[in-house]
Amino acid sequence: MTQNPLAEPGAVESNGDNGERLHASPLRVAIVHYWLVGMRGGEKVLEALCDIYPDADIYTHVVDRERISDKLKRHTIHTTFINRLPRARRWYQRYLPLMPLALEQLDLRAYDLVISSESGPAKGVITRPDALHICYCHSPMRYLWDMYPEYLASTGRFTRLMMRPLMHYLRLWDYASAARVDTFVANSSYIARRIRKCYRRRSAVVFPPVAIDDFKPGGEKQDYYLLLGQLVPYKKADLAVDAFNRLGKRLVVIGDGAQYEQLKASAAANIDILGWQPFSEIQRHYQQARALIFPGIEDFGIVPLEAMASGTPVIAYAEGGALDTVIDGKTGKLFYAQTVDALCDAVTEFESAPPLATQTLVAWAQKFSQVHFTENFLQVVDDAFVEIEQG
Template sequence: MRIAIVHDELMRRGGAEQVVMTMLKAFPSADVFTLAYNPEGTYPEYRDVDIKTSKLQFLSKSVKWMQRLFFPFGIIAMKNVKVHNYDVVLISNTHCAKYVNIDDRAKVFIYTYTPFRLAWNPSSYSQYTESKGLSRFVFDKVISLLKKIDKKAAQRGDYFIGMTKETAQRIRDAYGVKDIKIIPPDVKTRNFHVSDKPKDYYLLVSRLEYYKKADLAIEAFNERGAKLIVVGNGTKEAELKAMANENIEFKKGLSAKELMELYANCKALIFPQHEDYGITPLEANASGRPVIAYGMGGVLETMIPYEGIANKATAIFFKDQTKESLLEAIGLFETLDFNSNFIRAHAEKFDETVFVAELRKFINEKYQLKSIY
C-alpha cells in the first residue's frame, strides 16, 4: 500500500504539525506534500523527512507571506501539486491540503481539524471583525467564494476523520458529510515528566493570535499580580507585550527540553480560548499539571473537570470568557490539591501509541474494503 500524506503548510509549531509527525509514525514510508516548508519555523524532526512543496515555496519564506499570498496564489499552487500513483492519500487539513491534484486510483482520507476558519468562522479573525465599509464588502465576497471552493474540494474525500464530536459536527455542517470517524490527536507523553516540586508561576503556551485570547489571561494576571510565563509568538505579540505588567514574562523559540521543564514546574496551565481540540492542556496533564480552561470546545472531551473532588480531576473550567470568570477560577485553584499521578495517567489515554493504532486500523480496514470490490 503506497501512501502520501498531505498537510496544509509546515511553517510553524502547532498541534496539527505534531499530528503529522504521528501520522508518519503510523506510516513511516509515506511521502509528504505541503504548500510550503520552513525548517526554521516548524519542528526539527521534519529535517529528516523528504518534503515535497508547491511552487509557492519560492515566495513563501514566512507565515506572513504565506498568508498574504494564500488567496488566490496558494490555492492555485496546491491545485497544481500532483499526488499521483498512490493507493491512499491521507490529508491533514484545515485550509488548503485538500486542493491537491489526486488521481482516481487513490482512496482519500481527510483528517480535518476544523473547516477552514476564515471561510466558515471569519469572526475569529480580528481583521474581519474590525473591517468596515468597502473592506468588509470585499472580505464577504472573498469568504463567499472560499466557502464554495472549500466545500467543492472536500467532496474528493472518501472518508473523513475528526478530532472531537464538536469538530465532527462542524464538518457535517460545512461539507454535508454524514459519517465521520473520531480519532483524537495524540500527546507525546514520553516528552514530558512530573516534577516533585512545581514552582510559583502559571503557564500559557499558545500562538499569539486574536482568537487564542491570550489578552484575557494577561488582563487577569495584570490584576492578580501572580507570575505568568507566556510561550509563543504570532501577529499579536507586540500588542500583548505592551499591555503586560512586569509579572508577565514572554518566551519563544524554546527547545523541547526547555518547554518540558516549564510544563513540569508550573502551578497550572492557563487555557483561555475556545479551541477546536487543544493539545497544550494534554501536554500539561502529561506533566502532571492541572489546567484552568474556558469550558468550551475540545477540553470538554479531553479534560476531567473539577466537580468537588480535586484529586480525581485534571482541570478547572471557567464558564464565561471574561477576566472576572478566569480570576474566580484561579482563586478556586489556589485552595485545592490536585493529584499529579492521576493527571499524568489520564494523559496517557491520549498517547501517541493510541493514535497510531487507531489510525492504522481505520485506514487498513477501509483500504481492504476497497480491495474486495
C-alpha cells in the same frame, strides 16, 4: 457538553474482528499538506503520519527546506506550481486563490492511499477511483468560514472589495472538494462539529500526538499559576491577567506576541510576564506551578496535556479542545463563561477542593501519546478500506 472520564480519548471502534491490518499488501501512500514553511502543530502531526508511513511521498504547495525537520526532509517532497511563483515562501498566502487549480493539477494516480492534512487547502486533490482518500482536518479554513468577518474587517477597503468575490469562490470550492474525501478525521470533538457544520460530513476523532515523554513531574509545587502560549487576542491572556490582578495571586506568563507590551503594562506586581523562555524553563514551570490557566478556545491544544504530564492540573474555559482534554474534578477545573468573574470563581473553587492526584494527571496525559495516535489512525484506515470493499 458532558464528558465520560472513563472513556479512552480518541478511541475508534473497530469494524474488524482482529487487530491485524486489513491492507496487508504494501500501499503506495501520498500525504498532501497545505504548506511547509515552519514546524507548528500541523507539521508535528505530519511527522507522526510520516512515522506511520515511512515511505510516503509528501505533496505541498510551498516548501522552505531550511525551516522543516530532518524527518520531513527524508521524504520525497513534491510541490505544486505555487512553489515556482515569485517569493512563494513568503507570499504563499497571497496565492490562495490559485491553490484549488494547483491541487487539481497533481497526478496522484500512482497512490493507493492519499492522506490530506488540512487547515489550508489540501483536500481538493483528485485521486484514483479505487484509491482511499482520508482527510485529517486540523480545522476547516477559518478565513473562509467562521472567522471570515474578522479577516474581512482587518483589511483595507480595496482589499475587502477584492476579497469578497474571491472568498465566495473559495468557499464554494472548499465545500465541493469535501465530496472528494472518503473519510474525514478530526483532531478534536470541537473540530468534528465544525466539519459537520461546514461540510455536512461526519468524522472520526483522532487526537494529535503529544510528546508526553518530554514532560514528567518533579520538584516541589510553588504558590503560583502558569499561563503559556502566544500572546494574541484569541488566546485570552488578557482575561487571565485581569483576573489575577483582581485575585492578587501570583501568575507567571510565558510567551510572546502582539499583546506582550499591553499585558506588561496592565499587569500588577503579582504577575510576571516573562516573554519567550527556553524549553528547560518551560519544563520547570510546568512542574512547579500550582495549576495551568487555559482561558482561550483552541481547536485541540497540547499545552494542557503537557502540564498534566508534568503533574500539574489545568483550569480551562469549557469550550473547544479543552472539553476533550480536561476532566472537571479529575484533571482540572472547567469554567463556563469567558469572563473575569468566572475565572476568579474557578481559581477560588480549585483552591478549596481536595488536591488532584498526580498519578491521575499523568495517566490521562499518556493516553494522548504517539502510540495511541498511531493505533487510532490505523484503525480509521482499516475501517475505511472495509467500507470501500463492502461498497
